[in-house]
Amino acid sequence: xxxxxxxxxxxxxxxxxxxxxxxxxxxxxxxxxxxxxxxxxxxxxxxxxxxxxxxxxxxxxxxxxxxxxxxxxxxxxxxxxxxxxxxxxxxxxxxxxxxxxxxxxxxxxxxxxxxxxxxxxxxxxxxxxxxxxxxxxxxxxxxxxxxxxxxxxxxxxxxxxxxxxxxxxxxxxxxxxxxxxxxxxxx
Numbered sequence: 001x002x003x004x005x006x007x008x009x010x011x012x013x014x015x016x017x018x019x020x021x022x023x024x025x026x027x028x029x030x031x032x033x034x035x036x037x038x039x040x041x042x043x044x045x046x047x048x049x050x051x052x053x054x055x056x057x058x059x060x061x062x063x064x065x066x067x068x069x070x071x072x073x074x075x076x077x078x079x080x081x082x083x084x085x086x087x088x089x090x091x092x093x094x095x096x097x098x099x100x101x102x103x104x105x106x107x108x109x110x111x112x113x114x115x116x117x118x119x120x121x122x123x124x125x126x127x128x129x130x131x132x133x134x135x136x137x138x139x140x141x142x143x144x145x146x147x148x149x150x151x152x153x154x155x156x157x158x159x160x161x162x163x164x165x166x167x168x169x170x171x172x173x174x175x176x177x178x179x180x181x182x183x184x185x186x187x
Contacts, residue, residue, distance in 0.1 A: 016120045016134065022142040023119035025050070027085070029107035030093040038083070038107050040140065047080035047167070048136040049159060052122055052129040056088045056096040060153045064131070065101060067156040072105050078163055079138070085109040085116055087129050122147055133159055135166060 016022055026039035040048065051068065053061040068075075068082055075082050083106060086093075090110035097104050111117055117129040124130055133154055135144040143166050148154055165172040171183035 016142050016145065018142050018145050020142060021140050022048075022134065022136045023116075024140075025085075025109075025116045025119055027109040027111055027116055028090050029083070029109045030090045030097065031107045032103075032105065035090050035094075036107070038109070040136070043081045043083075044140065045138050047078065047138060047163060048134075049075060049080050049082045049163065050120075050134045050136065051082070051084055051154070051159075052117055052120070052132045053084065053086045054128040054131070054150050055086060056092045057100070060131075060151070061086075062096075062100060064153050064156070065104065067153075068106070069101075069104055071156050071160060074160055075163070078160075078167060080163060082106040083109065085111050085129065087111050087114050087117060087123075087127065120145075124150070135159070135163055137166065 022040065024040050026037070029036055029038045053064055055061065065084060068084065072082055085108070088110055089112050093108040093110055109116060114123050114127065117123045120132060120134060122130040122132040128150065131148040131150065131152070131154055133146045134142060137143050144162050146154065161177060164178040165176055168182050170185055173183055176182065
């Protein structure tokens with residue numbers, strides 16, 4: 001079986017693991033009214049917040065994309081590039097943005113082959129991407145992975161909180177928020 005031109009074994013060997021290099025994902029994206037090829041390495045030196053949703057034109061998905069849009073300036077201030085991805089086409093993304101979502105200032109990858117979602121191990125039995133969020137550091141190392149089943153949306157403020165915690169470079173206790181005392185450097 002082939003996924004995005006790769007065998008299942010190749011995709012499984014690329015599966016994302018926290019603490020290891022993230023897969024070098026790439027794809028065609030809808031970006032501010034244009035179609036562009038993007039890849040993870042385009043953003044080296046920045047944090048990447050890569051999030052997946054199941055399908056365009058659904059019920060929970062637009063609430064999440066709009067929440068990322070509303071917080072995108074905060075991500076940018078933290079040197080983080082938000083990138084969205086689903087198993088729809090870039091043309092579907094364009095139609096959805098124009099019809100329902102309004103301006104989106106970050107790339108939306110069309111992953112019809114499911115190659116990107118498969119690299120991150122989040123394709124369900126129906127061939128949809130689960131609601132997943134990955135935080136990748138400026139060196140390309142996967143620092144966080146959060147995955148929800150289809151019926152429950154994620155919390156974008158929690159994604160920002162976790163990003164802040166990783167950016168301290170220190171140990172952060174439960175419920176830590178920016179400005180609070182950390183536990184010091186990892187020893």
